[in-house]
Amino acid sequence: MVAEAFDRKATPVATPKERPEQYYGELVFDNRRMFEYLPKKAYEALIDAIENKLPISRELADVVADGMRRWAIDNGARHYTHWFAPLTGGTAEKHDAFIEHDGKGGVVEEFSGKLLVQQEPDASSFPNGGIRNTFEARGYSAWDISSPAFILGETLCIPTIFISYTGESLDYKTPLLRALNSVDKAATAVARYFDPEVKHVTSYLGWEQEYFLVDESLYSARPDLVMTGRTLMGHESAKNQQLEDHYFGAIPSRVEAFMLDLEIRCHRLGIPIKTRHNEVAPNQFEFAPIFEETNLANDHNLLLMSVMSETARRHNFRVLFHEKPFAGINGSGKHNNWSLGTDRGAMLFSPGRTPMDNLQFITFVVNVMAAVHRHNALLKASIMSATNAHRLGANEAPPAIISIFAGSQLSNILETLKTSKEADLSKIKTKSEYSLGLAQIPEILIDNTDRNRTSPFAFTGNRFEFRAVGSTANCASAMIVLNAAVAEQLADFHARVEARRAGGEELHQAIFAEVRQLIIEHDAIRFDGNGYSDEWKAEAARRGLDCETSAPVMFDAYLRPESIKMFDSTGVLSKVELEARNEVKWEMYTKKIQIEARVLGDLALNHILPVATRYQSTLVDNVVKLRQLLGDRADKISSGDLEAIEKIAGHSDVIRHTVAEMVAARKRANCIHDERSKAIAYHDTVVPAMETIRYHIDKLELLVDNEIWPLPKYRELLFIR
Ligand code: ADP
Ligand code: MG
Secondary structure, X not given: OHHHHHHHHHOOOOOOXXXXXXXXOOOXXXXXXXHHHOOHHHHHXXXXXXXXXXXXXHHHHHHHHHXXXXXXXXXXXXXXXXXXXXXXXXXXXXXEEOEEEOOOOOEEEOOOHHHHHEEOOEOOOOOOOOOOOHHHOEEEEEEOOOOOOEEEOOEEEEEEEEEEOOOOEOEOHHHHHHHHHHHHHHHHHHHOOOOOOOOOEEEEEEEEEEEEEEEHHHHHOOHHHHHHOOOOOOOOOOOOOOOOOOOOOOOOHHHHHHHHHHHHHHHHOOOOEEEEEEOOOOOEEEEEEOOEEHHHHHHHHHHHHHHHHHHHHHOOEEEEOOOOOOOOOOOOEEEEEEEEEEOOOOEOOOOOOOHHHXXXXXXXXXXXXXXXXXXXXXXXXXXXOOOHHHOXXXXXXXXXXXXXXXXXXXXXXXXXXXXXXXXXXXXXXXXXXXXXXXXXXXXXXXXXXXXXXOOOEEEOOOOEEEOOOEOOOOHHHHHHHHHHHHHHHHHHHHHHHHHHHHOOOOHHHHHHHHHHHHHHHOHHHEOOOOOOOHHHHHHHHHOOOOOOOOHHHHHHHHHOHHHHHHXXXXXXXXXXXXXXXXXXXXXXXXXXHHHHHHHHHHHHHHHHHHHHHHHHHXXXXXXXXXXXXXXXXXXXXXXXXXXXXXXXXXXXXXXXXXXXHHHHHHHHHHOOOOHHHXXXXXXXXXXXXXXXXXXXXXXXXXXXXXXXXXXXXXXXXXXXX
């Protein structure tokens, strides 16, 4: 019976009779299941703790654990695990069976509150940036009651935070929860200026997950894809995305079957996947859910990524989350649509009907702009990684400079407010007012301009879209910085308004005066033009925006005094935590490049060069034989061959030498002890060598006999039929 129930859930096949309403969330211990499996009192106490962010007692934990176990077993689970997001960027789980000795030689299945609430995974091999030395290797994982438990396969997964013995965070969730608390507090204080009944402000996230699919058999024949998630070589295919025929195109049926399977699995897990479509590059696609509270949305994104990998394999695909799996075509991002809303139903980045609503709207939007301006270098650092470095600044993605696209509608409002003396907010029209007037058509066109992809951070009508986030990233990294920076800014704003009021100013005049001040002070962050242009790079530098392009140097932004102050005042991360996390960032950067460099060296020397030499010999053989046969007359007809021989020999020679240089550069870098300097050495000396090697291998691909080329080519990898 259990096996049957389990099978049905593990192998979701769309049956025409079952609608999402029937199976949505069936693998989640959500309110409905809690109500069913918990005594009424315990249920109420738990809901109260979740809603009001209260700790739960040991007795309550025992009751909840018991209900959770019964529910999990009814749904085929045999194991449980604390599920957390260590600084590696993925998720971690260690499964334990429910079984305990029954004292009679058999076993019973049990689960206690103690095991639910806290565990001590042997965490010495998770990155910790030196916070714990291996002698005190223990870390704690502790239940995050705000994110419901779920069943994956036959394992009950309990979302947890992961912290060191001494209380420092070793994961993404801990600082995310702290950042969400701080933005709740700061935004609530400001929102109360407009509605005194507000109790909480919630941060919302709607991510858009881009990815590539490749056929499993071709993937297996590419050691670079297997080892690094991207192709380290490969000449452009004659046709790729230039016809723009893939974006929103018809989805190949094999891919559609995968998508449907995935959607059903996601819906069972309570992940509200809503949108699916082809992306710009061949074989590139996107999934997006209905937005949710940020912590839950982030857990759902992490869960989606693991479910996607698994589901793809069932369909003989591999999913590539890498930001730039293929050179020359678009890379993948994970746009983070973000907003704030009150428990009274107001969305704080949506213009309203009344002047007061609009003052609230402008207040929050302008404070976000100020926060993004103050911490633009830090926000960039929050989305930077060895893999996203390939995407940012490349031609299809946002540049490596953070600016805000406001759109002409909002820009006009801001410009007007800058110069107007009065708080004339009735000028701010809502969309519906526009649609009634003659301005309708130009305004609709204006709205559409925000579809351009050149801005890393765009205002899109009722939310901000942080587009620079990479497709492999844990969204928490960006969400921690954004929410914390906005919390700091709102707290400052509140303090300044209060100071004005203490000086006798009327509330709304005080708010308006501060808003105007912010618009003027933070003008430099607004840029609606073409982010790809060289003029913008020069202009951004003039405006004092951070223009650093080296990933390991960007991470320095976390340790700037203003960042340390911001993280400290919001209680999100301590200096010790920041330093440790940066160690991890540099270490991860180095390791990623190190692995790529090894794989590339191996492929160059053992796969590509032998084949190039073989083909070169064939050509040489041909020329020699032609000469034997035709004497001097041969030179005339074999000049093409001679040219090819020279080219192959030339490229091969550069490859051989550059691989040797790259190995030497790695050895030199490996001797550096300081993680930051080591990462910079990898960036400055190893990466350029890799680029040179790739360039020459791609040239060889065009010269060498297709029959003997050892790797599947782009044209094979990129077109699923
Ligand atoms: P786009 O047209 O930008 O590609 P998509 O439909 O692909 O838009 O995705 C937009 C995402 O933004 C969805 O996840 C959606 O739920 C989310 N979203 C919409 N409104 C908000 C909001 N107010 N706050 C946060 N996310 C939002
Ligand atoms: Mg989209």
